[in-house]
Amino acid sequence: MEKQIRQLRELVSYHANRYYNLDDPEISDFEYDKLLHQLMDLEQAHPEYASPDSPTVKVGGVALNTFAEVEHRVQMGSLQDVFSFEELREFDRRVKEAVPEATYVVEPKIDGLSVSLDYVDGLLTIGSTRGNGFVGEDVTGNIRTIRSIPQTLPDKLPRLEARGEVYMPISSFERLVEQQELNDEKPAKNPRNAAAGSLRQKDPRVTAGRGLDVFVFNLQQIEGKTLESHSQSLDYLKSQGFPVSPSYLRCADIEDAIREVEQIGKRRGDYSFNIDGAVIKVDRFDHRERLGATAKYPKWAVAYKYPPEEKETLLTDIQVQVGRTGAVTPTAVFEPILLAGTTVSRAVLHNQDFINEKNLAIGDRIIIRKAGDIIPEVVSVAWHDPEKSAYQLPEHCPSCGAQLVRDPDQAVIRCPNSSCPAQVVRSLIHFCSRGAMDIDGMGVSVCSLLYREGLAKSVADLYRLRPEDLMEYEGFARKKAEKLTAAIEKSKENDLWQLLFGLGIHNIGEKAAKLLANRFRTLDAIRAASEEEISSIDGFGAIMARSVAEYFSNENNQDLCRQLEELGVNTSSLQGEGGNRFEGMTFVLTGTLPTLTRSEATAIIGRNGGKTSSSVSKKTTYVLAGEEAGSKLTKANQLGIPVISESEFLAMAERG
Structure with missing residues (x-):
């Protein structure tokens, strides 16, 4: 039993690290909560194997080194999860043993990143993440970009600390995923991880562009005013301009609370944000003091977790799409179903390995759920036609007809033709995107139009455009055409790392592009560098170095770079070009x-x-x-x- 508990602790800790700190979970929240619950049951049954390092007695996150540390004046703990109404009734029995007159407040549990908002004399001074509950990260600059968070409060109290949940609305998340897919980037798995990654951006401008929002759900501490209950504190926080928990409801007893939990579950699909449960809290603060807390959880609150909704449907087709890097991605097309409040009919199948693993074939009955209640995914096959083998991706590119090849480093099949129409359009979109050359006005529709009409067969052609080339097309009056060509012209002044990222080199993201530019300083130096020299960059791996070397050894890519230089695009790093006056500052x-x-x-x-x-x-x-x-x-x-x-x-x- 000791070995089983130890192994389960390691498994829970592994998944907690991927969820809280890496923002890259491998299992669903519901599956993680079940594992944690299983560990808690085993530890309670075998107290002789208790450990202070168990994930059941500490908050899952840690304060990362990305930002300055903030020590919380009031611990930011987590809540114990329950998965049945009987567990809610058991919670009520424990509460009523100590506080017979206790009443409850029920509110949706927003799925986001927990933050503390600290105000002194009515002025927002520090915004920080939960971290490990005692020490978090100072993200004040990024917190200030969230418009719904008040910078000043009407009441200038000596101190007020509120706890909230920063989240990404569903509409913002869908836009982010769409852009990431267009750029052949790894898409965010769910809104919670997207929100966490956005709030931890080094550049507040990136955070500001992600459409984050917040709900405040708790008063951590207050000086200069006395409040008696949670519901009263939410009313007060609302009067100070905070967006507070939506539809919070006072309930006289646990049965009223359970009915509200059911109602919140039925409304899950109506919210413009993602929730992963409902929270039931004892209302009065003096009652909470009498109940106290464990090392990790307050005894006066629990979180009810809803199981993920799954439905069966018929797989009618599998379509393939070619991305910017030539990656061929299969997508399942199935009979429409209503899932988590919306109608869905498509789900990404990732690659051939994924299809083989599930033995998927057109005509199968499949089980669909929404990962994070947002992104449809194929969970399993309910019925498979025994006469059919698993679907196989085509041998030739559906866009240009080239022979497809398997990437030796990844479970991906690619089109090797750099002139493939699908790749060129995606490359144009990526080159012009905000993270790359940041050309205002060059969105998906404009890039598609330019390629379709023969005006841009490569990114170099963008710098040959004249206003009169565009004016014959619908929507392009002279002013708009001149504005677009001016934006393209201005992008010539961008830094080298933006150009490198915009070129779309395999495995080279924004961070890697900056490392490459800082190390070699010019495009010529990068082209002349050996794979060994590139791999010596701190933060570069062998695959990344090989990708850079292979890109610049390709004749078509060499010709593209020569064209860009001849057209006046900057190919030198601007970092440090004025000298080293501020070195180390x-x-x-x-x-x-x-x-x-x-x-x-x-x-x-x-x-x-x-x-x-x-x-x-x-x-x-x-x-x-x-x-x-x-x-x-x-x-x-x-x-x-x-x-x-x-x-x-x-x-x-x-x-x-």
Whole structure:
């Protein structure tokens, strides 16, 4: 039994790390909760094998090193999960033994990333993640990009700390996944992981573009005002401008609470955000004090988890799509079913290995569910025609007819033809996207139009476009055509890493492109570098290095790079080009500068060898402050960090 418990602890810890810290879960929330519950039952039955390191006695997350650490004044614990109404009634029996007069509040359990919002004298000073419950990450800069979070409160209380859940609305998540799929990037698995990854971005502008939102669901601490109950605190937080838990309801007894849990379950598909359960809390604060808490869970609240909804349907077709890198992705087409509130009829099948594993064939009866209640996925086969073998992907590209080949490093089949129409259109879309060359106005429809009409057969052709080339097409008046070509022209000034990322080299994302540009400085140097030299970059693996070397050894790619250079596209790194004036320095920007935009100031810092950070810490060298500087200025003064104006900053950049 001890061995079984130890193995189960290792398994739960592994999946907790992938969920909380890597934002890349391998199993569903429901499956993880079941494993955790199983471990709890075994530990309770065998207390002789108790361990202080068990995942049942600690919160799953850890404070990562990406941001400065924040020590929570009030522990941000987690809730015990229950999976049946009988378990809710057992919870009620335990509560009533200590507090017979207890009443409850029931509210939806938002599936997102838990954060603390700390206000001093009515001003938001720190926004932080839960981390391990005691120490989290300072994400104040990114928190401020979420418009629904108030920066100041009407009541200027000495201190107010609220706990909330940052989430990604379903519509924002679907847009993100669509863009990731267009770029042949690994799509986010569910809104919770997308929200967590977005909130941990180094660049607040990326966070701001992800459409995050928040619901505040708890008052952690308050000074200068007395509140007696949870429902009263939610009403008060709402009066201060916080978006509080939707449809919270006071219930006189557990049966009323159970009925509300059922109603929330029926409304799951109506919400514009994802929920993974309902929370039942004792309402009065004095009752909560009498009940107390365990090392991990409060005894006055539980979270009811809904099982994932699954339905059977008929697989009518399997369609294949060719991506930017030539990857051929199969998609299941099935008879429409209503699942988690929406009608679905398609699900990605990933690759041939996935199809073989499930022995899928057209005409099978299949079981569908929504991963994270959002993305449809094939769970299993309910009935398989014994006369049929598993579906096999085509041998030739459905777009250009080229012989498909299997990627030696991945379970992916690719079209090797770089001139394949499907790949070219996807490449144009990726090249123009925000993370790459960031050409405003070059969306999916425009890229498709340019290719279809023969105006852009490669990304180099974009830089040959003239306004009059576009004006004959519907929707392109002179002003719009001139605006688009001006945006294309401006992109010539972009940094080398943006060009590298935009070229769509296999296995090279934004971070890798920056490492490559910083190491070799020019496109010519990268083209001349050996695979061994590239693999010596800290953070590069053998597969990444091979992908870069193979890309630049291809004659078509060499010709494309020559064309881009001849057309005036920048092929040198702008980081540090002004010298090393700011080498080893970290700047934090706050407020509105008189003449410079944030991006312009950041570019000057980068060109002079420095770097920027979104939060103030002891490692900050200077805080560059403009008008209406907020909590970052306050924190800089508290830590004794030098604060400089724009004029002082520009003088420093010019002095050398």
